[in-house]
Amino acid sequence: MSTETMSATETASRPASFASSRRWLLWSGIAALCAWVLVPIYLVALGALGGRQGVYIWPKTGLPTGISLEPFILFLKTEGVVQSFLNSLGAAGITVALSILLGAPAGYALARYDFRGKDSYRLLVLLTRAFPLAILALPLTVSFIRLGLYDTIIGVGLIHTVLALPFAALVTQGIFLGVPKELEEAAWVFGCTRVQAFFKVVAPLALPGIVATAVFAFVISWNEVFAASVLTVRNRTLTAYLLTVLSESPMHYRFAGGLMLILPSVVFIFAVRRYLFAIWGISSK
Amino acid sequence: MTQNRPWIPYLLILPSVAFLALLFVVPLVQTIWLALSDNGAPSLANAERMVTDINFTRSVRNTFLLTIVVVPVQIAIALAMGAMVSKVGRGRETILWIWTIPLGISDLAAGLVWLSILQNTGYFNSLLFSLGVIGRQASWLSYQTPVALFIAIAVAEIWRGTAIVMVIIVAGLNQVPKEFKEAAEIFGAGPWTRFWRITLPLIRPALQSALILRTVLAFEVFAVVYALGGRNFPVLVGEAYNWQNQNQNYSVAAVYAVLIMIISLAATLIYLKALKVDPERLP
Numbered sequence A: 001m002s003t004e005t006m007s008a009t010e011t012a013s014r015p016a017s018f019a020s021s022r023r024w025l026l027w028s029g030i031a032a033l034c035a036w037v038l039v040p041i042y043l044v045a046l047g048a049l050g051g052r053q054g055v056y057i058w059p060k061t062g063l064p065t066g067i068s069l070e071p072f073i074l075f076l077k078t079e080g081v082v083q084s085f086l087n088s089l090g091a092a093g094i095t096v097a098l099s100i101l102l103g104a105p106a107g108y109a110l111a112r113y114d115f116r117g118k119d120s121y122r123l124l125v126l127l128t129r130a131f132p133l134a135i136l137a138l139p140l141t142v143s144f145i146r147l148g149l150y151d152t153i154i155g156v157g158l159i160h161t162v163l164a165l166p167f168a169a170l171v172t173q174g175i176f177l178g179v180p181k182e183l184e185e186a187a188w189v190f191g192c193t194r195v196q197a198f199f200k201v202v203a204p205l206a207l208p209g210i211v212a213t214a215v216f217a218f219v220i221s222w223n224e225v226f227a228a229s230v231l232t233v234r235n236r237t238l239t240a241y242l243l244t245v246l247s248e249s250p251m252h253y254r255f256a257g258g259l260m261l262i263l264p265s266v267v268f269i270f271a272v273r274r275y276l277f278a279i280w281g282i283s284s285k
Numbered sequence B: 001m002t003q004n005r006p007w008i009p010y011l012l013i014l015p016s017v018a019f020l021a022l023l024f025v026v027p028l029v030q031t032i033w034l035a036l037s038d039n040g041a042p043s044l045a046n047a048e049r050m051v052t053d054i055n056f057t058r059s060v061r062n063t064f065l066l067t068i069v070v071v072p073v074q075i076a077i078a079l080a081m082g083a084m085v086s087k088v089g090r091g092r093e094t095i096l097w098i099w100t101i102p103l104g105i106s107d108l109a110a111g112l113v114w115l116s117i118l119q120n121t122g123y124f125n126s127l128l129f130s131l132g133v134i135g136r137q138a139s140w141l142s143y144q145t146p147v148a149l150f151i152a153i154a155v156a157e158i159w160r161g162t163a164i165v166m167v168i169i170v171a172g173l174n175q176v177p178k179e180f181k182e183a184a185e186i187f188g189a190g191p192w193t194r195f196w197r198i199t200l201p202l203i204r205p206a207l208q209s210a211l212i213l214r215t216v217l218a219f220e221v222f223a224v225v226y227a228l229g230g231r232n233f234p235v236l237v238g239e240a241y242n243w244q245n246q247n248q249n250y251s252v253a254a255v256y257a258v259l260i261m262i263i264s265l266a267a268t269l270i271y272l273k274a275l276k277v278d279p280e281r282l283p
Helices: A004-011 A016-056 A072-079 A081-112 A118-130 A135-149 A155-175 A182-191 A194-222 A224-232 A240-250 A251-271 A272-285 B006-036 B047-052 B056-085 B094-106 B107-118 B123-130 B146-174 B179-187 B191-202 B204-219 B221-228 B236-246 B250-272
Strands: none
Touching: A004 B094, A004 B250, A016 A072, A016 B094, A016 B107, A016 B146, A072 A081, A072 A135, A072 B179, A081 A118, A081 A155, A081 A194, A081 A240, A081 A251, A081 B006, A118 A155, A118 B006, A118 B204, A118 B250, A135 A224, A135 A272, A135 B006, A135 B236, A135 B250, A155 A194, A155 A224, A155 A272, A155 B006, A182 A194, A182 A251, A182 B056, A194 A272, A194 B094, A194 B107, A224 A240, A224 B236, A240 A251, A240 B107, A240 B204, A240 B221, A251 A272, A251 B094, A251 B107, A272 B047, A272 B146, B006 B107, B006 B250, B047 B056, B056 B094, B056 B204, B056 B236, B094 B146, B107 B123, B107 B146, B107 B221, B146 B204, B146 B221, B191 B204, B204 B250, B236 B250
16 A cells, blocks of 8 residues: 555655554545445345345344345335336436536636626526425426426426436536647648538547536436436336335335445546546536 | 527526426415415415424424534534545545445435444444443433434434545645645744635635535434434424325425525625625635
């Protein structure tokens, strides 16, 4: 570990024992916080894989005994689970597509042009942050019934796009700012039209960041509970489904549902971990 | 670049403006009208109905208490995480990834995770039992134990919501130039002085956006509460949900929505004013 290298530099000025005890304190703090994050996930996974009997074992050891995939598969076979999983994927897919299609052009405009109304536009985008956006699903129920969007994944995808779009616009602005203007101008000089220059020069360079933004839009939609529950009855997303059946489900089903919600997002966060801090550095400005 | 075709940027922002107008501004106005009207005429009847409801005062108190407890703890843990990770060389990436995992976890899932720990035959009771603290299974999540339920919900919220604060703060810390710290060290500032006088003022913008984001989210707390305590712990958004879905009374639900929006806006304005960011003092 890096303990030796780091403490070697510190021992030059301080007594060795003092420096090493500080290192020890630092690493135990880090380990404790890692455990604080990871242990609860491990425990809910045990609950999800332990089945009905597992819930009533007393006292529990916290060791992975008596677990198998069977209870989780049984949960997947419960009526409505797979369908709501697919609905969640669908709503998240719509959210990703719409928030990038609508947000990225706006981000490009913010990054490359000076125009009247730019500040007002930015204000509109930032203003959405001060509002609990999901709550705006409440009045939409009526208009969505009229438009035939109530209880559809398109309707859920639309309201989730309201959550993801401001974020996408701000983040893509930062990403396009990171692509040197000179490259684009060089492409024009060599005879590309603006559109060609964008797709041949800017887009490939901005792509990884845009993919990361898309992943975030996905996670935002995947995790949203309130709007999805208000706007659906039969075509529930996974969160909405779990929320409505919560009070009548046995414990191990609840844990299995929790695990099922957690797994995809953890994988996605892992996939974009390099971009996390850059993105939030940008979007929190 | 803007001279010859000035309409280009407008064309680019137009789709998103139209979208936000339709699905952000219109429902906003609709909510306010729904809340403040009765049979098509302006009226405070819905607001009255909300205020006189048995759960109203409790839900306001619970939501505020949760926010007041949860947000400062999250900021403190996130600052500690930022300070720790800044001293780490190798392994930094892995540690940060682990700490950001809850960022991808929904409030519903967080509630279910802590339910597995805190339910009667759960791991927390098992731990207390094996330590000899309790003789038989204790219940923490019932309406008879409001304080324990409150702590459980707060813990679940802190567990889930700290990651986003940490990411924003670490992103802010990454932008602080090393020279500031070194200069302070040369002039003899200790670690605490450095933290309070140098680091904290420099990450003010990050701190501000973390506070705004987290506070607005904290007033939206709902699914975590529902997963852990069911109806035993009324909160504002939960009440809005019940009025809408159970009672089918969209107007009272809308009044709750307006109330939550006013609180969120007020909190945002307070943060913007209290933590005024002076552009000239930024690195």
